[in-house]
Amino acid sequence: MRRFRLLPLFLIAAFFLCGGFATLALGAETPEATTEEHHLPLKPTVLTYGIGGHPPTDPQRPETARIGYLAVTNSMLVSWIVAVGILICARVATRKIRPVPSGLQNFWEWLVESLHNFLESMIGRDLVKRTFWFFATIFIFILFVNWFGLIPGVGTIGFGHQANGAFHLDRPLPRGGNADLNMTSAMAIMFFVCWTVWAIQANGVGGFLVHIFGPKGESKGLMKIAMVGIFFAVGLLEVVSILFRPISLSFRLFGNVYAGETILESMSNMVPSLSWLLPIPFYFMELLVGLVQAMVFMLLTAVFTLLIAKHEPGHEAHH
Numbered sequence: 001m002r003r004f005r006l007l008p009l010f011l012i013a014a015f016f017l018c019g020g021f022a023t024l025a026l027g028a029e030t031p032e033a034t035t036e037e038h039h040l041p042l043k044p045t046v047l048t049y050g051i052g053g054h055p056p057t058d059p060q061r062p063e064t065a066r067i068g069y070l071a072v073t074n075s076m077l078v079s080w081i082v083a084v085g086i087l088i089c090a091r092v093a094t095r096k097i098r099p100v101p102s103g104l105q106n107f108w109e110w111l112v113e114s115l116h117n118f119l120e121s122m123i124g125r126d127l128v129k130r131t132f133w134f135f136a137t138i139f140i141f142i143l144f145v146n147w148f149g150l151i152p153g154v155g156t157i158g159f160g161h162q163a164n165g166a167f168h169l170d171r172p173l174p175r176g177g178n179a180d181l182n183m184t185s186a187m188a189i190m191f192f193v194c195w196t197v198w199a200i201q202a203n204g205v206g207g208f209l210v211h212i213f214g215p216k217g218e219s220k221g222l223m224k225i226a227m228v229g230i231f232f233a234v235g236l237l238e239v240v241s242i243l244f245r246p247i248s249l250s251f252r253l254f255g256n257v258y259a260g261e262t263i264l265e266s267m268s269n270m271v272p273s274l275s276w277l278l279p280i281p282f283y284f285m286e287l288l289v290g291l292v293q294a295m296v297f298m299l300l301t302a303v304f305t306l307l308i309a310k311h312e313p314g315h316e317a318h319h
Contacts, residue, residue: 042258044073044180045158045171074158074172075180082148082177086140112136122299123306130201131305134194138187139298142178146257146290149176150283155261156268178257178293181250188246191301195308202309211308212238245304249297256293260286 047065065072093104101109115136120128148154158172177183199208213235215227264286267278 041172042181044075044175044182046071046073047077047173073180073182074175075177075183078148078154078174079145079177079183081174082145083141086144111140115139119302123302123309127306127309131194131198131302134191135298135302138191138301139294142187142253142297143291143294145177145183146293147287149179149257149261150264150286150290155179155265176257176261178253179261181254184250184254185246187253187297188249191249191304192246195301195305198305199308208308249300253293253297256289260289 089104090108093108098105116128116132119132119135123131154174154176155172157174199211203211213232215231260282263282264279267282268275270278
């Protein structure tokens, strides 16, 4: 019950850190950047508004939306909407905890308890106590951001131009949060920082280095010297693998979500008279993909954490 009450606090920290890192990770398109190709842009678009009576679509007088030095993009807008929605639901559900849950409290308790039991069976009781807040947050956030991006209007409402008797969208106002590589990279970087902290907590600085570069197994004499050199070289490869984990995590999630949105857009434009019908089967597929990708991101981060926190090859992670 205690972890259920504290989860919204962790959600606040993680969600808005992701939003703050997003514009710093890989950049965004400026308001002046337009394209003649009619497809979903790879980069998010910085939100603009008009000044002095000029409309926001006027390229001569745009004003970018900023919070301090951070430019607010359309993908950040969606991520913040989802984050605030989750936080409000979590606070409402936990405002008056009842012994016999019902309604919203019942849903959140089922979700949190199911995630906790699943992770505990996989990585062990001790490790889940220290890391559950992150894994539960990342799963819930990715899942609902993915599903929110499927709402009609997300990615299809915004500013554009008329050409050949049709309207072409140039700058969507809302954009799927995880269809932006900035957001997925921010979450992967957050995991890398947490993973480093958990690795040092579990092993110490010296134990962390031994875990990566130290020789495994029993050997003596010249064989031991040879094994030290071999495992040092293996450790260098392991370092490269560790450094590439945030890249693979971010591109895997981004690629699947962006590909799904592209398919939905293509189905909508393939036969204009059937634009209301053709995407429907793919919407159901994307609902499943959104769940699977949230689960994959959580499982991979949990397994990476278990591998570094497991002290002995034959040691059980839970007792």
